[in-house]
Amino acid sequence: MKKSVQYFTINAVERLDAEHILIEAVSPVPLQGILPGQFVNIDVEKSKTTFLRRPISIHDVDEAKNSMKIFVKAVGDGTRAIYEMQKGEKLNTMFPLGNSFSYSNSQKPLLVGGGFGLAPLYYLAKKIAQNGIRPTVIVGARNSKNIFLTEKFQDIADVHVATNDGSLGEKGMVTEHSLFTNLENFDKIFVCGPEPMMKAVGKIAVSKNVECEVSLENTMACGIGSCLCCVADTKDGHVCVCTEGPVFNIKDLKW
Amino acid sequence: MVDLSFKIKDLYFKNPVLTASGTFGYGPEFDDFVDVSELGGVIVKGTTLEHREGNPYPRMAETPSGMLNAVGLQNKGIDYFIKHIYSEIKSYKTNMIVNVSGSAVKDYVEVAEKLNHLDAIPAIELNISCPNVKEGGMAFGTSCESAQSVISAVRKVYKKVMIVKLSPNVTDIASIAKTAEDEGADAVSLINTLLGMAIDAEKRRPILSTVTGGLSGPAVKPVALRMVWQVSKAVKIPIIGLGGIMNATDAIEFFLAGASAIQIGTANFIDPEISIKVIKGIEEYMLRHNFKTIDEMVGKLEC
Numbered sequence: 429m430k431k432s433v434q435y436f437t438i439n440a441v442e443r444l445d446a447e448h449i450l451i452e453a454v455s456p457v458p459l460q461g462i463l464p465g466q467f468v469n470i471d472v473e474k475s476k477t478t479f480l481r482r483p484i485s486i487h488d489v490d491e492a493k494n495s496m497k498i499f500v501k502a503v504g505d506g507t508r509a510i511y512e513m514q515k516g517e518k519l520n521t522m523f524p525l526g527n528s529f530s531y532s533n534s535q536k537p538l539l540v541g542g543g544f545g546l547a548p549l550y551y552l553a554k555k556i557a558q559n560g561i562r563p564t565v566i567v568g569a570r571n572s573k574n575i576f577l578t579e580k581f582q583d584i585a586d587v588h589v590a591t592n593d594g595s596l597g598e599k600g601m602v603t604e605h606s607l608f609t610n611l612e613n614f615d616k617i618f619v620c621g622p623e624p625m626m627k628a629v630g631k632i633a634v635s636k637n638v639e640c641e642v643s644l645e646n647t648m649a650c651g652i653g654s655c656l657c658c659v660a661d662t663k664d665g666h667v668c669v670c671t672e673g674p675v676f677n678i679k680d681l682k683w
Numbered sequence: 684m685v686d687l688s689f690k691i692k693d694l695y696f697k698n699p700v701l702t703a704s705g706t707f708g709y710g711p712e713f714d715d716f717v718d719v720s721e722l723g724g725v726i727v728k729g730t731t732l733e734h735r736e737g738n739p740y741p742r743m744a745e746t747p748s749g750m751l752n753a754v755g756l757q758n759k760g761i762d763y764f765i766k767h768i769y770s771e772i773k774s775y776k777t778n779m780i781v782n783v784s785g786s787a788v789k790d791y792v793e794v795a796e797k798l799n800h801l802d803a804i805p806a807i808e809l810n811i812s813c814p815n816v817k818e819g820g821m822a823f824g825t826s827c828e829s830a831q832s833v834i835s836a837v838r839k840v841y842k843k844v845m846i847v848k849l850s851p852n853v854t855d856i857a858s859i860a861k862t863a864e865d866e867g868a869d870a871v872s873l874i875n876t877l878l879g880m881a882i883d884a885e886k887r888r889p890i891l892s893t894v895t896g897g898l899s900g901p902a903v904k905p906v907a908l909r910m911v912w913q914v915s916k917a918v919k920i921p922i923i924g925l926g927g928i929m930n931a932t933d934a935i936e937f938f939l940a941g942a943s944a945i946q947i948g949t950a951n952f953i954d955p956e957i958s959i960k961v962i963k964g965i966e967e968y969m970l971r972h973n974f975k976t977i978d979e980m981v982g983k984l985e986c
Binding site for chain 1: 708713716739740743745747748754900949953956
């Protein structure tokens with residue numbers, strides 16, 4: 429799909445707590461061919477202190493309704509201003525950016541989300557389900573308050589939870605979950621979350637010889653490969669996360 | 684009708700809006716958003732003799748009304764450019780200009796010599812002002828003697844239009860501009876980024892891997908305007924102004940201060956269509972103010 433800048437209209441907001449919001453916004457142009465793992469770059473026009481666009485994962489796409497969902501955590505001024513947005517407001521959106529998870533050759537996929545890192549995995553699970561495969565999803569977080577949206581996966585995936593304090597699902601880090609003891613049951617792992625968590629998952633994947641893709645979240649300026657700010661260190665040298673990623677096979681990263 | 688064209692020596696530009704090196708890739712990155720051929724010119728990413736990996740991540744920090752970068756001239760080197768990128772960009776119907784960087788005079792000379800032979804590259808921008816490399820770069824642009832050494836050496840071998848990009852990290856930019864003119868530069872462009880830094884107070888660490896980086900965006904515009912104005916009093920060659928231009932009004936301010944053309948840099952990151960919008964905005968301003976040519980507007984600051 430050709431990249432462009434469009435004003436999306438927010439038609440639903442769901443504030444999950446004081447920091448997390450799920451926004452549904454309608455595109456003025458047809459939303460066809462968006463790939464799971466891609467992201468948008470939003471110009472937060474209402475935040476005086478936010479100069480650059482904010483890269484945000486695409487959480488879901490409804491081609492029939494021409495709408496897209498984004499799951500946003502208010503971290504700084506820019507994302508806080510997005511959190512405060514209301515139905516009817518316009519989102520200045522550059523999209524679709526980045527590559528995609530390569531899921532088509534996976535028969536037994538495992539999707540691993542670290543808390544808020546669940547954001548891009550819903551659309552991936554949906555696409556996998558459309559191919560007639562029911563993916564397994566595991567979400568890890570510090571505690572139950574940081575587990576979001578898992579109920580939305582239940583129609584299309586088998587969902588598991590791990591929390592550090594045991595307040596929901598199995599107790600422990602996501603990599604300590606019982607699913608990881610038989611990781612060979614899966615042929616590919618798709619991960620999004622904090623970098624230490626992705627590295628931990630990646631390390632186990634390598635040791636068990638299972639393919640593993642991770643979605644990186646480097647700070648960006650342009651989102652289209654022109655500023656060279658968001659680079660990841662790969663076996664081919666520095667490459668832009670915004671164009672060569674955000675999804676990388678861990679064997680290509682210098683982790 | 685207004686005439687937006689201008690010339691540097693014999694090189695014709697259909698309009699005075701160029702995109703700044705390091706902010707527009709090689710052009711194709713923006714094909715989805717604009718017709719690159721409508722621009723006055725594109726200054727491609729800083730190109731060095733050898734492949735450079737640039738600095739480690741993180742290389743960017745957002746700042747009030749701007750950003751710091753410490754990319755460090757990541758590029759695949761001049762031979763890769765000639766072999767793989769040139770063919771992809773030579774059909775653009777605009778002036779494709781290569782920004783030339785190096786860590787030694789002989790590197791600049793060698794890159795410039797190679798560019799002489801590319802028909803679709805009518806000019807170079809000599810970058811003696813990159814703040815993000817350990818050797819060379821800005822070091823050449825911060826004293827008249829070192830600027831003289833690199834500019835005169837390149838001038839001896841490069842036959843087409845040579846623009847020299849100046850560093851703002853100097854006490855007297857006008858004297859460096861005068862040196863560039865005396866050594867045969869056909870134009871000067873200014874300003875490159877201002878050396879700055881950003882700190883993460885919670886972590887008590889610098890945000891950039893290199894600690895310092897180059898500041899760009901609207902935060903630097905007042906400094907850029909002042910320097911363009913000072914340089915315009917010192918040299919006769921055309922000035923290409925840049926630094927924080929976000930819209931046509933900003934661009935007009937640079938013309939009034941003495942620039943004959945402008946570059947859009949950081950603004951490309953926020954609005955990838957901004958360069959084309961600025962061309963239209965300049966035309967509208969000229970109609971409103973009865974300027975028929977760019978030249979009539981240059982330096983028309985009343986003070």
